[in-house]
Amino acid sequence: MKRISLIILVVLGLFNGIIAQNIDDALRYSQVFYGGTARFMSMGGAFTALGADLSSISLNPAGTGVFRSSEYSLTPQLFYNNTSSLWNSSASKDFSYVFNLSQIGIVSNIISTGNETGLVNLNAAYSYNRTNNFNENITISGISNNSSMADYWVSWANGNIKIDIPDDAWAANQTWLIDTLSGSNTSYGTIFSNYGGNPFSTYGQEIKRVITNAGYTGEHAFSIGANFSNKFYFGTTLGISRLRYTGHYEHLESDVEDVIYDFKSFTYTDHLEATGTGYSLKIGTIIKPVEFLRIGLALHSPIVYRITENYFDNISSYFDTKVDNIDHYEYSNNPMSYKYTFTTPFRANVGLALQIKKRAIISADYEFVDYSMSQFSKAIDNQNFSNENSSIKDTYKSASNLRLGAELRLSNIYLRGGYSYYGKAFKPSEDNKDLDYNSLSFGIGMRQQNFYVDLACTTLSSTKLYYMYYDPGYLEPASIKTTKNTFTVTLGYKFGY
DSSP, X not given: OTTGGGHHHHHHHHHHHHHHHHHHHHHHHHOOOOOOSHHHHHTTTOOTTTOOSGGGGGTOGGGGGGOSSEEEEEEEEEEEEEEEEEETTEEEEEEEEEEEEEEEEEEEEEXXXXXXXXXXXXXXXXXXXXXXXXXXXXXXXXXXXXXXXXXXXXXXXXXXXXXXXXXXXXXXXXXXXXXXXXXXXXXXXXXXXXXXXXXXXXXXXXXXXXXXXXXXXXXXXXXXEEEETTTEEEEEEEEEEEEEEEEEEEEEEEOTTSOSTTOOEEEEEEEEEEEEEEEEEEEEEEEEEETTEEEEEEEEXXXXXXXXXXXXXXXXXXXXXXXTTEEEEEEEOOOEEEEEEEEOOOEEEEEXXXXXXXXXEEEEEEEEEEGGGOEEEOOTTOOOOHHHHHHHHHHBOEEEEEEEEEEEEETTEEEEEEEEEEOOOBOTTSTTTTOOEXXXXXXXXXXXXXXXXXXXXXXXXXXXXXXXXXXXXXXOOEEEEEEEEEEEEEEEEEEOO
């Protein structure tokens, strides 16, 4: 086999393969791409210093106190995701779309004193806001001349007798994709490389991976905000977050050119479902020292999720030669289910907004978040997550996010635009050290007496490196470019105190 002399290196590398999914989960569940009303999204989510929008209470609770009237709003959304991949000089494209509820909420007055100094009013609000969308379809395909996922399973199996090899490698062995080398019961080869000492082993198979992910995170925000002297606004929000994620992929390797001895194809299926509920607390303030200037500050506690996961995988293989009249094999590992706690990092937001009379608004937000502070804990089987948490600290770092927004009023028509930047979460030593996200948005709104309609279009783009499996030195990563487009409509109604 091509890597018999590198067994020690492979064993050391296994650690990364074992915890890769957990590292991915840590970032996936920690990232927040603020969504909500069409006005909020079209202005890039730059509302830390603005308030008076039902989605802003998830960003800065003090925005609840800025409302001057009661109102409710409803925001349906179309989410459309384009992906393109490049691997081994082969390009592939895919897409997905889904309709979802981006926001629904209501704000109402509790106390209205009629005073111009001291407590002016106290408001209570509820808003559901979508905070991330996991829906995406990705296709990666190309010809492999020196690697196979079977090599990944061999790296798990090497050094073990068959009865002791891990589940994934056991499934590969039971479907005859890997087997012990001649004269050994602890060294393994694949159908592509020295399988059983087979001199005809070779590569040249087509690899195709189809990834189908789905789900979201969303927050139910319950907020109270107060207005003091029309200059100082304070608020607090209890956030109840909901998480749903389905990660599914099918990995197909097939001998389309008939260059591999006694092999047609195999398919590996990997499926994960996760659901969870999390809780957080937010506090914030908005200060208006002069009429045209607002300064906002908000602190978000970590979200503490309790997550339940269900997982299964299976392999099926096809061969040219029948043995005992069989040329097709299937094996499924036992499904697994487990529970654990996951804690996201805390967040700090600072915002500045300028209001030019009643004609225009310009706003800017800065957000700090340290992804290395996320951690796993309290598994139902008392699993110790020290290795995973150490890897999170070694992989991720702090990131800076920037949001900019503007609004121009033309009578009862409002024109809006925005830009958002979500900074790099990976340390400089990591493959995805350059992964960041850029978002452009624009929108239009119409206000007629108590009723308003807002429209928004946003585009969030990123490019990342993706390894289909762990085979260092042989497998090249795929480059995946993702463009997430949303089309959002908000219907709202205002009514006086």
